[in-house]
Amino acid sequence: MLKLENITKQIAGRPILKDVSFEVTQGQTLCIVGPSGAGKTTILRTIIGLTNYDSGEILLNGQKFIPQIDNINQGVIGVVFQDFRLFSHLSTAENISLAPRLKTKTTPKEIQAATEKLLAQLGLTDKADLYPFQLSGGQKQRVAIARALALHPQILCWDEPTSALDPDMRDNVVSLIEQLKQENITQIVVTHDLDFAQKIADQTYELAPIK
Amino acid sequence: MNWHYISEILPALLDGTKMTLSIFVLTLVLAIPLGLLVSVGLHSEFKPLAAVLKLYVWLMRGTPLLLQLIFVFYGLPIVHIVFQRFSAALFAFVINYAAYFAEIFRGGLQGVDRGQIEAGQMLGLNSFQIFRHITLPQLVKQVIPAMGNEVINLVKDSSLVYVLGLGDLLRAGNIAMARDVTLVPLLLVAIIYLLLTAVLTWGLRSLERHYSYYE
Ligand SMILES: Nc1ncnc2c1ncn2[C@@H]1O[C@H](COP(=O)(O)OP(=O)(O)O)[C@@H](O)[C@H]1O
Ligand SMILES: [Mg+2]
Numbered sequence: 001m002l003k004l005e006n007i008t009k010q011i012a013g014r015p016i017l018k019d020v021s022f023e024v025t026q027g028q029t030l031c032i033v034g035p036s037g038a039g040k041t042t043i044l045r046t047i048i049g050l051t052n053y054d055s056g057e058i059l060l061n062g063q064k065f066i067p068q069i070d071n072i073n074q075g076v077i078g079v080v081f082q083d084f085r086l087f088s089h090l091s092t093a094e095n096i097s098l099a100p101r102l103k104t105k106t107t108p109k110e111i112q113a114a115t116e117k118l119l120a121q122l123g124l125t126d127k128a129d130l131y132p133f134q135l136s137g138g139q140k141q142r143v144a145i146a147r148a149l150a151l152h153p154q155i156l157c158w159d160e161p162t163s164a165l166d167p168d169m170r171d172n173v174v175s176l177i178e179q180l181k182q183e184n185i186t187q188i189v190v191t192h193d194l195d196f197a198q199k200i201a202d203q204t205y206e207l208a209p210i211k
Numbered sequence: 212m213n214w215h216y217i218s219e220i221l222p223a224l225l226d227g228t229k230m231t232l233s234i235f236v237l238t239l240v241l242a243i244p245l246g247l248l249v250s251v252g253l254h255s256e257f258k259p260l261a262a263v264l265k266l267y268v269w270l271m272r273g274t275p276l277l278l279q280l281i282f283v284f285y286g287l288p289i290v291h292i293v294f295q296r297f298s299a300a301l302f303a304f305v306i307n308y309a310a311y312f313a314e315i316f317r318g319g320l321q322g323v324d325r326g327q328i329e330a331g332q333m334l335g336l337n338s339f340q341i342f343r344h345i346t347l348p349q350l351v352k353q354v355i356p357a358m359g360n361e362v363i364n365l366v367k368d369s370s371l372v373y374v375l376g377l378g379d380l381l382r383a384g385n386i387a388m389a390r391d392v393t394l395v396p397l398l399l400v401a402i403i404y405l406l407l408t409a410v411l412t413w414g415l416r417s418l419e420r421h422y423s424y425y426e
Pocket of ligand 1: 011016034035036037038039040041042043
């Protein structure tokens, strides 16, 4: 579905990514594993268009795909950042509904219904009016997922989904990822936690640090 | 104290207060958006623009407001740029305060987490939507304390229009004092300024409390 071919990138003359190639299949979960500093976050940032790459190609369903942070990406790729990056001045419900409200032609009523559905799906109904600073790490993560899902992405990217959580929350993330897989959402999960990767991955791509 | 005397001069003082408040309100209404534009321009990728704006802020903050007022009203006519008294005062106040506000907003913009903006980009929001719905609300919270100081300063600074011969609160008090040879008018002027700053301080506190709903 999404295919990277020989993606190479330097930052300030230093090679960060070298010939990164992988393909994630529709509805599957791809884990990108590797030690800290290997460039995992950089790959994600490249796919979602927050940073550019020097050479190589990205294909989406066989078509050349140019990651760009604008309308093109809307509905294609969603992301759950490592530190979640919820909008601190907006409540849970507002975090989820902001982009649909601004970017889609849906009516306020439909948006509210969709938001409530996402809240229920992620067990956040009673947190709808709380602000990010009032939520636990796991709750913030679920808000971040709901916010991304509100735009119905074809691919959901995760950066280190277990790193900001208590160890005993890890299994919750595993079941969340499973749940989304049931809904046929393609997922790319970056992690340095091999145990965790083993539990969720259909495919694994190993990223070795460049010497 | 002579209540009769006070009631006699109060109308003139209140008239002066009106002028003081006009300068105050109009300066805020014009200088806040201008300051915001300048602060965004200071971050511009287009370096000449950023440099010109930096020079402007430096000039405005590095020279006395009194000098700027005199320059605009008494100086510019020499090169055939003539302002009415009130427009001259307002112009000088707006460009001076916009520079101070721009500096405050610039600091505030730096304080808005880059990650919040990236999150907005990832949701496909355009730059304007990100500014309007993410950066601006977070900026407001950050700048309220510093803006509060400037707003209080502005009330007091407005008395500088005195030098242009505008009939503000201070002038009204001074005229009554000179005419009636008594300190009462100036005391009343002080009380009116204190009331104005007290009301503003209260308003700013409420605003701060309003924005404390999140961290
Ligand atoms: N903006 C940047 N400027 C300079 N170096 C960077 C930047 N982003 C990442 N790097 C470097 O690229 C390498 C890979 O970083 P990253 O993708 O965050 O690794 P990982 O997520 O696997 O820990 C690191 O050595 C990091 O220092
Ligand atoms: Mg990382």
